[in-house]
Amino acid sequence: MEILQSLFVGFQTALTPTNLFVCMAGILIGTLVGALPGIGPTGAVAILLPASYNLGPASAIILLAGIYYGTQYGGTITSVLMNVPGESASVVTTFDGYQMAKQGRAGIALGIATIGSFVGGTLSVIGLMVFGPALADYALAFGPPEYFGLMVLALSLITAFTGKSLVRGLIATIFGLLLGCVGDDVISGDPRLTFGINGLLDGIQFLPVAVGLFGVSEMIESLIRKEDSKIIKTDLRWRKVLPSWPDIRQSIGPILRGSVLGFFVGVLPGAGATIASFLSYGIEQKVSSHPERFGKGAIEGVAGPETANNASTGGAFIPMLSLGIPGSGTTAILLGALLMFGLHPGPSLFKEAPEVVWGLIASMYIGNIVLLVVNIGFIPPMVWIMDRISPYMRLLVLILALVGVYSFRNATLDVVIMLTFAVIGIFMKKYEFPLAPVVLGLILGDRAEISLRQSLTISQNDLSIFVTHRIAAVLLIAAVISFFLPVISKALGRIRSTD
Amino acid sequence: MSAAEAGSMGPATFPKILAVSLSILVVIHWIQSRKGKTMPFFEMGKKRDALKAVSFIVLAFGSAFFWESLGALPVLLLLSFVELTWIEGFGWKKVFTVGIALSVGIWLVFTVLLGVTLPLGLLIWLY
Numbered sequence: 001m002e003i004l005q006s007l008f009v010g011f012q013t014a015l016t017p018t019n020l021f022v023c024m025a026g027i028l029i030g031t032l033v034g035a036l037p038g039i040g041p042t043g044a045v046a047i048l049l050p051a052s053y054n055l056g057p058a059s060a061i062i063l064l065a066g067i068y069y070g071t072q073y074g075g076t077i078t079s080v081l082m083n084v085p086g087e088s089a090s091v092v093t094t095f096d097g098y099q100m101a102k103q104g105r106a107g108i109a110l111g112i113a114t115i116g117s118f119v120g121g122t123l124s125v126i127g128l129m130v131f132g133p134a135l136a137d138y139a140l141a142f143g144p145p146e147y148f149g150l151m152v153l154a155l156s157l158i159t160a161f162t163g164k165s166l167v168r169g170l171i172a173t174i175f176g177l178l179l180g181c182v183g184d185d186v187i188s189g190d191p192r193l194t195f196g197i198n199g200l201l202d203g204i205q206f207l208p209v210a211v212g213l214f215g216v217s218e219m220i221e222s223l224i225r226k227e228d229s230k231i232i233k234t235d236l237r238w239r240k241v242l243p244s245w246p247d248i249r250q251s252i253g254p255i256l257r258g259s260v261l262g263f264f265v266g267v268l269p270g271a272g273a274t275i276a277s278f279l280s281y282g283i284e285q286k287v288s289s290h291p292e293r294f295g296k297g298a299i300e301g302v303a304g305p306e307t308a309n310n311a312s313t314g315g316a317f318i319p320m321l322s323l324g325i326p327g328s329g330t331t332a333i334l335l336g337a338l339l340m341f342g343l344h345p346g347p348s349l350f351k352e353a354p355e356v357v358w359g360l361i362a363s364m365y366i367g368n369i370v371l372l373v374v375n376i377g378f379i380p381p382m383v384w385i386m387d388r389i390s391p392y393m394r395l396l397v398l399i400l401a402l403v404g405v406y407s408f409r410n411a412t413l414d415v416v417i418m419l420t421f422a423v424i425g426i427f428m429k430k431y432e433f434p435l436a437p438v439v440l441g442l443i444l445g446d447r448a449e450i451s452l453r454q455s456l457t458i459s460q461n462d463l464s465i466f467v468t469h470r471i472a473a474v475l476l477i478a479a480v481i482s483f484f485l486p487v488i489s490k491a492l493g494r495i496r497s498t499d
Numbered sequence: 500m501s502a503a504e505a506g507s508m509g510p511a512t513f514p515k516i517l518a519v520s521l522s523i524l525v526v527i528h529w530i531q532s533r534k535g536k537t538m539p540f541f542e543m544g545k546k547r548d549a550l551k552a553v554s555f556i557v558l559a560f561g562s563a564f565f566w567e568s569l570g571a572l573p574v575l576l577l578l579s580f581v582e583l584t585w586i587e588g589f590g591w592k593k594v595f596t597v598g599i600a601l602s603v604g605i606w607l608v609f610t611v612l613l614g615v616t617l618p619l620g621l622l623i624w625l626y
Contacts, residue, residue, distance in 0.1 A: 051608075051609065051613060053613075054613045054614055054615065167524055167527055167528050167531065168528065170520075170524050171521065171524050171525065171528060174517050174520055174521045174524065175521065177517050178514065178517045178518065178521065181513060181514040181517065185510035187510065188509070188510045190510045190511075192510055192511070192514055193514060216559070219555075220552050220555050220556060221552075223548055223551045223552040223555060223586070224548050224549060224552050391587065391589075392583075392587075392597055392601065394555070394582070394586070394587070395578075395579060395582050395583060395587070395597075395598075395601060396601060398555075398559060398578070398582070399575055399578070399579070399601060399602065399605050400605065402559070402562055402563070402566070402575075402578075403571065403575070403605055403606070403609050403615075403617065404609075406566065406571070406617070407609060407613075407615040407616075407617065410616065412563055412566055412567060415563040415566065416560075416563055419556070419559050419560055419563060422556070422559070423556060426552075449513045452508070452513070453508050453513075456508050461508070
């Protein structure tokens with residue numbers, strides 16, 4: 001009953017003309033960004049974050065969230081029509097979606113992907129609505145030791161599951177944590193790692209780092225990386241996009257399985273839409289009575305993964321809103337957005353700013369309906385826009401990045417930091433260092449340190465506080481296990497292959 | 500000796516722990532790469548494309564350098580013209596129309612619509 005009352009408040013916030021407009025703007029921008037290879041949801045959210053600053057917290061988070069789940073819809077378009085995934089969560093869709101397009105069934109592939117995305121997205125918002133406040137209420141009892149354990153767990157999961165190498169993941173994470181140490185120490189006020197530069201006394205802001213690493217570096221890299229792809233020309237009017245009853249019957253199972261799988265995978269920090277879509281594809285292949293059809297245009301190979309990647313977005317908001325722990329680069333930036341507005345994501349956010357949280361949840365319901373209508377009825381104009389914009393993407397992103405980052409604090413230093421991290425980002429990608437742990441380390445670093453120092457102050461510098469507080473102990477043990485999980489599973493795989 | 504006897508955790512402790520850990524990891528990574536474990540080769544692709552990437556970076560840093568002295572709009576216009584001609588290789592007609600449309604459009608969105616203050620630079624005489 002309380003949930004429904006809160007949702008009613010949320011709809012009152014979401015249905016204002018401003019918030020309806022920014023919701024639709026975010027969705028359209030997200031769909032286009034998702035469709036355009038090169039810049040992903042993290043880069044798009046980072047680049048548009050400074051522009052959203054003047055909108056206020058509720059409108060800003062609605063806009064940015066719209067971009068986030070909009071990209072999951074948009075990435076399907078290029079996957080199906082060009083065999084080029086618009087973003088990483090749409091890679092799996094190329095396996096069967098492009099084959100369907102070559103068989104003259106591009107419209108059906110896009111249609112079933114849209115319907116699956118709508119079902120997955122809506123069910124995951126219901127999950128967010130039910131589990132989010134419950135987890136927030138539970139976490140109200142958390143103190144500094146529990147928060148420290150939670151942050152260590154989040155960082156270890158991101159480190160272990162992002163990227164190919166544990167050592168490189170750790171280097172990226174610790175690099176991010178060190179960046180978070182730059183500036184005045186929060187407790188004592190002593191400057192740290194500023195090298196005499198006055199502009200660094202306030203620390204390195206996450207926004208220029210995120211825009212540089214995820215946005216601008218991608219554009220620079222696109223100059224080196226050449227991709228020549230053509231769009232399959234086909235009739236994509238709305239009648240051609242609606243699937244037939246046999247197609248729907250074949251897709252119901254994958255859509256329902258994808259919804260549940262995507263939602264729970266999205267909750268886990270480190271896992272996200274990409275992992276959800278791959279897992280879904282693997283499961284559909286295993287349960288299918290004709291697995292040999294996969295990779296040759298099986299509709300289940302599109303329905304399941306596309307549902308899962310959208311369902312993961314609702315799940316990803318749960319740790320971010322309820323615990324203040326982002327699970328991915330994109331939710332890290334959304335978390336940063338809330339911090340920018342002086343809000344503190346975590347258990348108290350549901351009480352302090354219910355209009356922001358429930359306004360966001362209500363806007364996600366509205367957004368999923370809008371996305372269904374837009375992606376069924378307006379694919380031809382979107383493909384046209386995509387075709388027109390893509391030659392100018394690099395310039396557009398650079399201009400938005402320069403103006404947006406400067407407007408954040410009117411500081412040229414921020415722009416220089418952004419460009420420096422753009423160059424760092426290129427080298428990190430080339431040498432296969434993951435980027436998300438850097439941003440996560442930067443955002444969580446000082447909070448983790450404060451929790452650690454507060455815990456030691458409470459215990460009078462006795463480290464056993466992390467053992468005597470059971471929840472903190474469990475979280476730290478889970479962090480250690482999750483850290484070594486990829487190593488253990490690799491070793492087990494090697495043992496099995498030698499048997 | 501307990502942590503209490505050693506002293507409380509000051510502002511330098513956390514960065515020191517991180518710096519030492521990072522140094523150890525970098526050494527481990529270096530040893531792994533010497534042992535022939537996966538270490539991707541930095542491929543810059545064709546010389547021409549690499550030169551374009553470097554030019555893009557120089558152009559971006561140049562924009563930041565002149566941002567406040569010349570002003571946001573003049574810098575954006577210059578950036579657009581140079582980027583579209585030199586890096587993207589478009590013709591003059593497209594360069595002018597797209598360059599002006601993008602620069603002025605985004606400048607208007609931020610200054611008029613969003614109320615953000617951007618440096619005027621050379622355009623200060625307008626006010």
